[in-house]
Amino acid sequence: MISGVxxxxxxxxxxxxxxxxxxxxxxxAVADAGLTIDDIDGLAMFPGxxxxxxxxxxxxxxxxxxxxxxxxxxxxxxxxxxxxxPFYAPAMAVATGQAKHVVIWRTVKEGSAARNAxxxxxxxxxxxxxxxxxxxxxxxxxxxxVVQIAPYAARYLHEFGATREQLxxxxxxxxxxxxxxxxxxxxxxxxxxxxLGGRMISTPISLYDCDVPCDGATAIVVSTADAAPDLxxxxxxxxxxxxxxxxxxxxxxxxxxxVGHATANAMWARxxxxxxxxxxxxxxxGFTIEVVWWLExxxxxxxxxxxxxxxxxxxxxxxxxxxxxxxxxxLSGGRLHASFGHxxxxxxxxxxxxxxxxxxxxxxxxxxxxxxYEAGAALLTRY
Amino acid sequence: xxxxxxxGTGTVYSLTVNQQRWLPDLEVLFAVVLVDLDDHPGxxxxxxxxxxxxxxxxIGMKVRAGTEPGPDGTSIPSFEAVTR
Numbered sequence: 001m002i003s004g005v006x007x008x009x010x011x012x013x014x015x016x017x018x019x020x021x022x023x024x025x026x027x028x029a030v031a032d033a034g035l036t037i038d039d040i041d042g043l044a045m046f047p048g049x050x051x052x053x054x055x056x057x058x059x060x061x062x063x064x065x066x067x068x069x070x071x072x073x074x075x076x077x078x079x080x081x082x083x084x085x086p087f088y089a090p091a092m093a094v095a096t097g098q099a100k101h102v103v104i105w106r107t108v109k110e111g112s113a114a115r116n117a118x119x120x121x122x123x124x125x126x127x128x129x130x131x132x133x134x135x136x137x138x139x140x141x142x143x144x145x146v147v148q149i150a151p152y153a154a155r156y157l158h159e160f161g162a163t164r165e166q167l168x169x170x171x172x173x174x175x176x177x178x179x180x181x182x183x184x185x186x187x188x189x190x191x192x193x194x195x196l197g198g199r200m201i202s203t204p205i206s207l208y209d210c211d212v213p214c215d216g217a218t219a220i221v222v223s224t225a226d227a228a229p230d231l232x233x234x235x236x237x238x239x240x241x242x243x244x245x246x247x248x249x250x251x252x253x254x255x256x257x258x259v260g261h262a263t264a265n266a267m268w269a270r271x272x273x274x275x276x277x278x279x280x281x282x283x284x285x286g287f288t289i290e291v292v293w294w295l296e297x298x299x300x301x302x303x304x305x306x307x308x309x310x311x312x313x314x315x316x317x318x319x320x321x322x323x324x325x326x327x328x329x330x331l332s333g334g335r336l337h338a339s340f341g342h343x344x345x346x347x348x349x350x351x352x353x354x355x356x357x358x359x360x361x362x363x364x365x366x367x368x369x370x371x372x373y374e375a376g377a378a379l380l381t382r383y
Numbered sequence: 384x385x386x387x388x389x390x391g392t393g394t395v396y397s398l399t400v401n402q403q404r405w406l407p408d409l410e411v412l413f414a415v416v417l418v419d420l421d422d423h424p425g426x427x428x429x430x431x432x433x434x435x436x437x438x439x440x441x442i443g444m445k446v447r448a449g450t451e452p453g454p455d456g457t458s459i460p461s462f463e464a465v466t467r
Binding site for chain 1: 417453
């Protein structure tokens with residue numbers, strides 16, 4: 001179960017170090033769970049490895065964080081590849097008795113990094129030579145996730161005749177949700193004209209199709225079910241899955257219009273619940289097209305139907321049949337990355353703690369992460 | 384694993400025209416194409432498209448593989464449109 005979520009101050013630039021933001025979020029999450037720091041016996045972060053693969057990755061060092069907390073741990077993990085979902089490995093750690101209460105965090109200083117670089121930094125800005133999978137992409141000019149994802153969006157528009165005006169309802173609607181989230185980075189209303197007027201970054205992805213680099217940390221406490229009586233408001237992980245069924249590569253993925261389907265199918269196979277039972281959806285939105293993938297993969301609409309599903313914004317707004325990214329998502333709430341922000345919102349929705357943006361009776365909430373070759377999907381329900 | 388010779392023509396599966404100057408010395412605009420090689424199903428190569436205006440690139444167009452000079456004496460995959 002997920003017992004606590006907590007976040008630091010979130011903003012375009014926050015004048016605290018990554019280390020400070022991390023500790024702010026951990027303390028907030030532990031208090032939210034109804035626990036004290038001494039109860040924490042597992043630590044995990046994403047990504048681990050100690051080295052940033054993009055400027056502004058600010059998790060810090062796992063051992064320094066343990067030292068600052070002055071705790072004893074029986075399980076630790078710094079993940080780089082294969083995370084699937086933030087709470088996936090921590091849930092297995094508590095289920096197998098390795099720890100009782102694991103906190104996992106993700107800290108970004110990407111807003112500050114973008115300001116310091118005079119724009120959103122490129123992959124190629126940190127090293128002279130590309131290594132690993134990026135060696136195939138950076139030399140030809142695919143220097144950013146934007147350029148790597150853009151062909152997926154181009155192929156989708158081409159194959160299904162969808163338009164940017166239709167898909168634009170995703171960022172426009174999410175901005176309206178962000179207006180109801182005091183912690184969102186961008187809260188002023190955005191119109192379709194604003195969206196279409198955004199400068200093109202890499203066709204067909206324009207400025208407002210991209211998530212917002214920000215500073216902030218999110219921490220999540222995952223606890224063993226045995227501890228439920230000690231917890232303030234635990235939330236059940238009903239089902240989760242993370243499947244890679246194609247070539248794990250941005251450019252080699254064969255059918256770029258279908259992403260996340262194997263993960264979603266595996267997740268649905270682990271529950272009796274159905275897509276129609278989901279009251280709101282926190283779907284990964286590094287870019288607009290990723291929401292399109294997940295709407296279709298999760299079965300909220302059919303393949304090729306997402307553009308019609310989101311057109312006009314009615315279905316995906318608060319009060320609609322599937323309120324989408326009710327915190328504003330990464331497109332307006334801030335790029336807290338790797339579905340940490342989505343998970344925090346899902347937990348709060350299930351508990352009924354979302355104030356003005358609360359979805360009534362949100363007893364089943366979906367979370368998805370990334371898409372592309374790494375992917376995760378889960379349902380959270382009332383405990 | 385071993386090296387296999389492939390023929391040089393293919394079909395553009397998808398593409399993007401990059402307009403953002405990610406690095407100080409990056410010249411924009413340019414088209415990046417994802418090319419499925421005609422005679423080798425499952426083999427996809429990514430490269431720049433040269434010889435035509437980036438905005439004239441289309442999904443489904445026929446291209447031929449080649450290289451262009453990269454930094455420090457390297458060669459970088461690139462494609463040119465096949466004209467009939």
